[in-house]
Amino acid sequence: MMNGFQVFLSSGDNQFGFKKGLGCINAIFTARNIVDQYMKGGNTANLCTIDLSKAFDKINHHALFLKLMKRHVPIEFLEMLENWLCGSQTWVNVKWNSLWCYVFLINFGVRQGSVLSPVLFVIYVDDVARCSKKECYLHIILYADDILLLAPSVTQLERLLRKCEEELSYLDMCINVKKSACLRVGPRYNVRCREITTFTATGTRFLGLIK
Numbered sequence: 001m002m003n004g005f006q007v008f009l010s011s012g013d014n015q016f017g018f019k020k021g022l023g024c025i026n027a028i029f030t031a032r033n034i035v036d037q038y039m040k041g042g043n044t045a046n047l048c049t050i051d052l053s054k055a056f057d058k059i060n061h062h063a064l065f066l067k068l069m070k071r072h073v074p075i076e077f078l079e080m081l082e083n084w085l086c087g088s089q090t091w092v093n094v095k096w097n098s099l100w101c102y103v104f105l106i107n108f109g110v111r112q113g114s115v116l117s118p119v120l121f122v123i124y125v126d127d128v129a130r131c132s133k134k135e136c137y138l139h140i141i142l143y144a145d146d147i148l149l150l151a152p153s154v155t156q157l158e159r160l161l162r163k164c165e166e167e168l169s170y171l172d173m174c175i176n177v178k179k180s181a182c183l184r185v186g187p188r189y190n191v192r193c194r195e196i197t198t199f200t201a202t203g204t205r206f207l208g209l210i211k
Contacts, residue, residue: 001080001116008073011122012129017144018118027143034139034150035185043152044186048161048196051179052168055145056121057109060172061085064124071123081120085110118144124171131163140164154193157182165198 002009011019016027031047038045064085068078086107094101110117121144128147132140138160139150149164151157168175175198182196 001077002119005073005077008068008071008077009119009123011126012142014129014132014140015122015126015142017142017146018122024143027141027148031141031148031150038137038150038152039186041152042187044184044188044191046151046154046157046182046184048149048157048182049180050147050149050161050164051176052145052147053174053176055125055173056112056117058172058174059109059121059124061108063171064120067123067126121145125173128164128167128171131160131167154184154196158196161196161198 014030016022016024016030035045035047061082065078065082068081110120125142125145129140129142132138136156137152138156140160141148141150147164149157149160151160165175177198180198184193
């Protein structure tokens, strides 16, 4: 399936996860170059690292199919995926000490261990990468489910975060606030500025600005 339909399984240039010939070092190199460009222009680089909560387990199958249909994938490929993801559902029974819970159905997410699952996830979050605006010096770098936002000002960084949050809400994805943070790099890294906030299911949370 990977080899036969590779032309439909591409993702943005700023996604470095699960791609042949690319890795974490390429993502770090790209981020470093962007930070250097900000500093050469006299700006302080403002970064926000975003970690998604249980990203692979929360993929909505119907939303994934819609994204694939927008790519005009062949109907045969779509039917195979539908049978693979929806036709073979998983029933789970959890034991806690000596007690067993009711059997429940898992109908979200992609299969662990499959070579196709990471590619489907990258396609699922590809629209998040498109929130970047290079002409405005707003950049997004993705490595699988880890997202890095870069902007030349705190205000622009927060606007970029809002845009990403809006797209993530469409995908039923949530930001893991405990593993997400902001920082500044450059000549004014220690200048006091306002906190960066994120809107979660439990309300407004501060990501902060780490010096």
